[in-house]
Amino acid sequence: MGIDGYIGWPLSLRLLREGHEVTGMDNFYTRKRVREVNSDSALPIGSMKKRISDASSSGLGEIKFFRGDVSNSEKLHEVIKATEPEAVVHLAEQRSAPYSMLGLKQAKETMVKNIVSTINLVYEVKDQVPDCHILKLGTMGEYGTPNIDIPEGFFDIEYRGRKDHLPFPKNAGSWYHWTKVHDSNNLMFANRVWNISVTDVMQGVVYGTRTEEISDPDLYTRFDTDEVWGTALNRFCAQAVAGLPITPYGKGNQARGFLSLEDSVSCLALGISKPPKKGEYRVYNQFDEYYTVNHLAKTVQEVYGEETGKIAEIKHVENPRVEMEDHYYNPENQKLKDLGYRRKRELRQEISIILEDLSRYRDRILKHRDSIMPRTLWKA
Numbered sequence: 001m002g003i004d005g006y007i008g009w010p011l012s013l014r015l016l017r018e019g020h021e022v023t024g025m026d027n028f029y030t031r032k033r034v035r036e037v038n039s040d041s042a043l044p045i046g047s048m049k050k051r052i053s054d055a056s057s058s059g060l061g062e063i064k065f066f067r068g069d070v071s072n073s074e075k076l077h078e079v080i081k082a083t084e085p086e087a088v089v090h091l092a093e094q095r096s097a098p099y100s101m102l103g104l105k106q107a108k109e110t111m112v113k114n115i116v117s118t119i120n121l122v123y124e125v126k127d128q129v130p131d132c133h134i135l136k137l138g139t140m141g142e143y144g145t146p147n148i149d150i151p152e153g154f155f156d157i158e159y160r161g162r163k164d165h166l167p168f169p170k171n172a173g174s175w176y177h178w179t180k181v182h183d184s185n186n187l188m189f190a191n192r193v194w195n196i197s198v199t200d201v202m203q204g205v206v207y208g209t210r211t212e213e214i215s216d217p218d219l220y221t222r223f224d225t226d227e228v229w230g231t232a233l234n235r236f237c238a239q240a241v242a243g244l245p246i247t248p249y250g251k252g253n254q255a256r257g258f259l260s261l262e263d264s265v266s267c268l269a270l271g272i273s274k275p276p277k278k279g280e281y282r283v284y285n286q287f288d289e290y291y292t293v294n295h296l297a298k299t300v301q302e303v304y305g306e307e308t309g310k311i312a313e314i315k316h317v318e319n320p321r322v323e324m325e326d327h328y329y330n331p332e333n334q335k336l337k338d339l340g341y342r343r344k345r346e347l348r349q350e351i352s353i354i355l356e357d358l359s360r361y362r363d364r365i366l367k368h369r370d371s372i373m374p375r376t377l378w379k380a
Ligand code: USQ
Pocket: 095, 096, 097, 098, 138, 139, 140, 141, 142, 177, 203, 204, 205, 206, 230, 231, 232, 233, 235, 247, 248, 249, 250, 252, 254, 256, 257, 293, 321, 323
């Protein structure tokens, strides 16, 4: 679910290559919303029909596709009935924190689409395919930036002399991030009452243009650069390539977990091939390393300088968000490693690949340059 998206598309290619039968569902919501902010994917992507045909010609295999909105329960019912999946990867949510903060309309849309899509899926699995594994994309942003270490979902707590093993408190930083918290609560409850098997993935910010399957521009996934739909490191690379300033928000000391697209797809595919036990609700923290925004801006500047001999400017801009800019950050990420996950791509190597890919599409980035500087404010 969400096969047309930044992660959905390359994950489908990976699953095909691993020999799975892949059915995708999407309503092209992201394409539409990105056009509304006068932007477009910096890497060109074709229609779903063309993408499926290109995947097939490259020898990866055949993808079945249903156009539809997962928050429409009749449509989802039809798709689950037709496919009887062994696993569903739910990537079909509104994924932008700034979009959710634009106003009441966007906040409500994010709440309804995201929470309803997950509850629809839970009911379809319970009623039609009770052994199906739900692999759901949550976010590291569910935890916020607490002044203590962040475990993977649950922690041991002693309070007034009694002990328990409880869900770690969540403290998200946008309406979008809160929808993921609500989804996690709903999935935990669905697991408890109906024994549904769930992997709830707390994923960090993803960066990159390539996975092992994206060998050719025909197989590119989307790559957003605007202030609403683009994310930190990808935006910094696009800014460097376009000759625009790299924009750490505020002091730039805020830290987040990051991972490459290749590593994201590898982790999700691993979650499918090594499902939880029947009736288990498991939570992973899915990121390779945590970095401050400043570290990423400087690293892009260095790699860009080494490769082109040119200097990319770093310009701190007033932080449009309400977030801590100096804070403790120490999340765990052991569970995926225990399942066999090993990081494949190092940061500088990946930045170099992104810069090279984007340099061919500099004009596409510059065409939408007015959408790059931040203007979506958290403050009232
Ligand atoms: N930031 C900058 N400059 C920019 C853009 C962002 O300094 O030009 C900063 C933000 O202030 C924030 C950090 O970078 O502190 C991350 O922002 P982001 O826009 O890269 O990512 P975020 O809004 O947190 O959301 C993205 C995806 C979301 C996913 C989340 C993972 O859009 O779908 O869930 O990353 S996480 O951040 O771990 O929650």
